[in-house]
Amino acid sequence: MQALPNIFLIGPMGTGKSTIGRLLAAELRRPFYDSDHEIESRCGCGIPWIFDVEGEGGFRIREADVIDRLTSLDEIVLATGGGAVTNATSRQYLRERGVVVYLSTTLDQQIRRTARDRNRPLLQGTDRRERLRQLMAEREPLYLSTADLVVTTDRRSPRAVVREIKRRVRRLQNPLEQDA
Numbered sequence: 001m002q003a004l005p006n007i008f009l010i011g012p013m014g015t016g017k018s019t020i021g022r023l024l025a026a027e028l029r030r031p032f033y034d035s036d037h038e039i040e041s042r043c044g045c046g047i048p049w050i051f052d053v054e055g056e057g058g059f060r061i062r063e064a065d066v067i068d069r070l071t072s073l074d075e076i077v078l079a080t081g082g083g084a085v086t087n088a089t090s091r092q093y094l095r096e097r098g099v100v101v102y103l104s105t106t107l108d109q110q111i112r113r114t115a116r117d118r119n120r121p122l123l124q125g126t127d128r129r130e131r132l133r134q135l136m137a138e139r140e141p142l143y144l145s146t147a148d149l150v151v152t153t154d155r156r157s158p159r160a161v162v163r164e165i166k167r168r169v170r171r172l173q174n175p176l177e178q179d180a
């Protein structure tokens with residue numbers, strides 16, 4: 001069977017990119033990277049600190065650089081930050097260098113899954129439902145135009161989502177292959 005290509009996960013906050021990416025990489029026995037974690041470890045500081053000191057613009061410059069570096073690797077699974085697709089060059093690298101999977105879910109699930117985490121500055125001190133809705137309206141066309149596959153994570157366990165990604169990426173690689 002042909003080796004699977006790079007798999008890049010995109011999608012809004014709380015769809016499960018980090019959770020599912022880690023599990024998918026473990027099952028495929030390949031390295032897992034998370035662009036948010038990579039930005040933090042290179043900077044030696046947290047995402048809220050970067051937003052406070054450098055603004056969203058500063059964060060996006062760091063993010064585009066990390067996406068370029070990570071998408072240049074081979075046979076990896078990469079979970080991107082929710083806003084990575086706002087950069088045109090990042091979108092191009094994601095499309096050219098691997099299979100892009102858009103993880104989607106409902107607004108209600110996003111609200112539930114982002115309730116406790118304080119590491120998402122765009123959701124702090126604001127009406128989270130309205131903010132998530134607005135971000136989705138701006139970004140959904142970018143997720144859809146960048147993705148090779150759309151997979152829902154709503155009401156499904158991370159393991160079930162991983163199974164579907166593996167099956168559909170294989171099918172994309174070998175359209176004539178039958179499901180096992």
Ligand SMILES: Nc1ncnc2c1ncn2[C@@H]1O[C@H](COP(=O)(O)OP(=O)(O)OP(=O)(O)O)[C@@H](O)[C@H]1O
Binds near residue numbers: 014020
């Ligand atoms: N399929 C799922 N079912 C239920 N809960 C999930 C599922 N996937 C993720 N979660 C939970 O949702 C929360 C957010 O998930 P995660 O951090 O993976 O999202 P993300 O897409 O990486 O978000 P961000 O863009 O902010 O990095 C976590 O608490 C995680 O445990």
Ligand SMILES: O=C(O)C1=C[C@@H](O)[C@@H](O)[C@H](O)C1
Binds near residue numbers: 012081
């Ligand atoms: O949707 C976004 O713009 C963000 C999502 C997170 O993954 C982080 O990259 C950061 O909080 C910004």
Ligand SMILES: [Mg+2]
Binds near residue numbers: 034
């Ligand atoms: Mg994440």
